Amino acid sequence: MPDKSDLTHMLRQMWRIRLFEERLRKFHDYRGYFASNTPTSEAASTDELLTCVGYDFVSKGLIGGAVHLSIGQEAVAVGVCAHLNDDDCVVTSHRGHGQAIAKGIGLSSALAELMGRSGGCSGGFGGSMHLFDAEHGFLGGNGIVGGQLPISLGPAFAAKYRGTRQVSVAFFGDGAVNQGTFHESLNLAALWRLPVLFVCDNNLYANTTPAALGLSQPDVAQHAHGYGIPGEIVDGQDVLRVYEVAGQAVTRARNGKGPSLIEAKTYRYEAHCGVAAQHQNPEECEQWKQRDPIELFGRKLLADGVISEEQQRQLYSEVAAELDAAEAFAVGSPLPTVERLTEFLI
Amino acid sequence: MRELSYSAAASEALREEMERDENVFLIGEDIGTVGESEDLFTEFHQRRVWQTPISESAFTGLAVGAAAVGLRPVVEIMYCDFVTVAMDQICNQAAKIHLMSGGQIKLPMVIRTPAGCGTREGGHHSGSLEAWFMHTPGLKVVMPSTPYDAKGLLKTSIRDDGPVLFIQHRRLHPGTQQVPDGEWIVPLGKADVKREGKDITVVATSYAVTKTLVAAKALEKEISAEVIDPRTLVPLDIDTIVASVKKTGRLLVVHEAHRRAGAGAEIVRRVVEEGVDFLKSPPRVLGSQNVPIPYSPPLEDAVIPQVADIITTIRSMVKGSPSL
Numbered sequence: 001m002p003d004k005s006d007l008t009h010m011l012r013q014m015w016r017i018r019l020f021e022e023r024l025r026k027f028h029d030y031r032g033y034f035a036s037n038t039p040t041s042e043a044a045s046t047d048e049l050l051t052c053v054g055y056d057f058v059s060k061g062l063i064g065g066a067v068h069l070s071i072g073q074e075a076v077a078v079g080v081c082a083h084l085n086d087d088d089c090v091v092t093s094h095r096g097h098g099q100a101i102a103k104g105i106g107l108s109s110a111l112a113e114l115m116g117r118s119g120g121c122s123g124g125f126g127g128s129m130h131l132f133d134a135e136h137g138f139l140g141g142n143g144i145v146g147g148q149l150p151i152s153l154g155p156a157f158a159a160k161y162r163g164t165r166q167v168s169v170a171f172f173g174d175g176a177v178n179q180g181t182f183h184e185s186l187n188l189a190a191l192w193r194l195p196v197l198f199v200c201d202n203n204l205y206a207n208t209t210p211a212a213l214g215l216s217q218p219d220v221a222q223h224a225h226g227y228g229i230p231g232e233i234v235d236g237q238d239v240l241r242v243y244e245v246a247g248q249a250v251t252r253a254r255n256g257k258g259p260s261l262i263e264a265k266t267y268r269y270e271a272h273c274g275v276a277a278q279h280q281n282p283e284e285c286e287q288w289k290q291r292d293p294i295e296l297f298g299r300k301l302l303a304d305g306v307i308s309e310e311q312q313r314q315l316y317s318e319v320a321a322e323l324d325a326a327e328a329f330a331v332g333s334p335l336p337t338v339e340r341l342t343e344f345l346i
Numbered sequence: 347m348r349e350l351s352y353s354a355a356a357s358e359a360l361r362e363e364m365e366r367d368e369n370v371f372l373i374g375e376d377i378g379t380v381g382e383s384e385d386l387f388t389e390f391h392q393r394r395v396w397q398t399p400i401s402e403s404a405f406t407g408l409a410v411g412a413a414a415v416g417l418r419p420v421v422e423i424m425y426c427d428f429v430t431v432a433m434d435q436i437c438n439q440a441a442k443i444h445l446m447s448g449g450q451i452k453l454p455m456v457i458r459t460p461a462g463c464g465t466r467e468g469g470h471h472s473g474s475l476e477a478w479f480m481h482t483p484g485l486k487v488v489m490p491s492t493p494y495d496a497k498g499l500l501k502t503s504i505r506d507d508g509p510v511l512f513i514q515h516r517r518l519h520p521g522t523q524q525v526p527d528g529e530w531i532v533p534l535g536k537a538d539v540k541r542e543g544k545d546i547t548v549v550a551t552s553y554a555v556t557k558t559l560v561a562a563k564a565l566e567k568e569i570s571a572e573v574i575d576p577r578t579l580v581p582l583d584i585d586t587i588v589a590s591v592k593k594t595g596r597l598l599v600v601h602e603a604h605r606r607a608g609a610g611a612e613i614v615r616r617v618v619e620e621g622v623d624f625l626k627s628p629p630r631v632l633g634s635q636n637v638p639i640p641y642s643p644p645l646e647d648a649v650i651p652q653v654a655d656i657i658t659t660i661r662s663m664v665k666g667s668p669s670l
Contacts, residue, residue: 149407150408
């Protein structure tokens with residue numbers, strides 16, 4: 001059972017993910033960032049074009065490109081990662097800020113990475129979909145749907161090979177279930193009893209395609225039975241349920257009993273991509289917001305007398321202040337020097 | 347000195363590296379039941395040699411993740427053509443993670459695969475796909491043409507901290523050579539001048555080296571051909587090639603991969619970017635015709651450059667040189 005300190009930690013982590021992603025709204029400007037990279041005037045002189053800098057930071061627009069938010073899904077990342085140590089590894093999808101933060105990546109280095117700064121966790125080489133933090137066992141988001149599933153087998157294999165007790169976790173969405181890598185990875189993990197948790201954030205949409213149009217089997221967890229491993233559906237809005245089910249799977253894996261599949265039924269409040277776009281199904285979205293994972297958890301902690309309203313407000317303020325500091329760090333972090341590219345030339 | 351075959355040389359490299367470093371393991375389909383790893387399978391099974399289901403994506407990805415946490419996997423892909431089903435893991439994951447992580451994560455892994463045509467196996471078992479990997483930054487591409495290089499380069503590839511495509515040629519497997527006893531390594535990025543000459547530089551890779559040396563020998567009374575095996579295409583020892591072309595004034599590249607956008611085109615680009623004033627004739631590339639490799643022997647042989655094609659091309663370049 002999680003004690004008060006565990007519970008406080010989980011609530012804090014959920015707020016850290018939520019406020020981090022909300023803060024991105026202040027800086028993300030896909031169109032502006034994109035346009036600034038394109039010479040627009042045919043009348044520009046050669047000198048102007050030669051000295052033109054491809055980026056033009058304005059008050060907004062410090063973050064460009066594709067950004068995939070997971071607001072509404074925080075309980076899944078937090079409930080699972082609460083069981084992990086730094087030397088347990090996590091890989092995730094393109095929608096991976098939440099798992100990165102839950103696994104221990106700093107808000108400052110994550111925000112700086114999204115701003116393409118040298119102080120970013122990946123030195124500005126990765127971006128939103130490629131946060132990495134080897135020290136905390138976070139082996140990256142992935143821009144290829146399902147690409148991370150085979151990779152998750154590696155750290156699990158390494159633990160088995162070395163005779164150590166680490167576990168590996170692959171987070172993925174319902175969209176990845178239709179990739180061959182999902183099935184290949186479940187088979188190999190089951191066959192070799194690798195210590196892996198396959199955790200599906202089933203948020204009911206693969207990009208814009210509703211699960212009903214993509215999944216022949218709407219309950220992703222059912223696939224586990226075809227590979228002879230445990231598969232469990234869990235309420236992804238209830239962090240304590242996620243914590244409980246993930247705990248069983250982690251224990252199983254650490255004890256050499258092999259992999260498990262967990263399907264968390266959850267929902268993202270935002271569109272597939274972008275920071276301010278409405279979900280394509282606003283009515284359905286409103287219904288899910290009635291069961292917001294942070295509100296549910298906060299109310300439960302209050303009702304159980306674990307964390308008072310005042311303490312929760314205090315915790316929220318601390319996280320908001322942490323975000324302010326992260327923002328100051330990220331904005332102040334220098335852009336990467338182009339010379340660093342030579343490290344990667346072969 | 348002793349006689350060693352190309353395939354036995356590769357096995358010897360694997361054995362020595364596995365004995366040297368606990369982190370080295372083998373993973374792939376049917377290893378231990380067919381082919382050259384058979385003796386290794388007996389000795390190191392279960393912990394060091396992992397026979398997989400036919401799931402190239404899964405086991406190649408497993409190797410990526412294992413390398414990320416410090417193991418040194420050697421992935422065997424049974425035929426080069428089968429890398430297509432693991433392409434995401436190789437070209438999007440293995441090749442890019444080092445950069446995308448800002449240099450935090452290194453991926454010391456080798457993907458070892460036999461390639462090449464001329465074995466009458468049809469379009470899905472005859473690929474020479476090195477150009478795909480040359481085109482993907484983040485990968486190294488190694489193509490040994492002798493038992494000596496197969497062993498020395500495989501050992502270096504296993505010790506390298508980044509992903510290496512180690513492409514063998516099936517028709518070279520039984521070939522033998524006198525080699526030293528004991529251990530040696532061959533560095534990546536160092537070409538081997540197989541034969542010195544003054545009239546033309548012929549750069550050849552993999553099994554095309556064997557064919558080119560036969561052609562050069564046959565021509566030796568009329569033409570002095572310098573034959574260079576780059577041995578590794580990434581990194582490429584362009585200095586040795588350019589120095590040779592500056593000496594001979596002529597460049598022919600020979601490989602079995604298709605001519606269009608192939609390694610030969612890249613080598614010619616690298617040379618002509620150094621200048622054209624030293625060229626006595628336009629550089630040329632001999633490669634497979636731009637059709638999928640067909641099955642029937644006369645068809646397959648017509649598609650792949652043969653010794654006769656190499657002889658004819660060298661003659662026309664040296665003797666019938668159109669002036670630049």
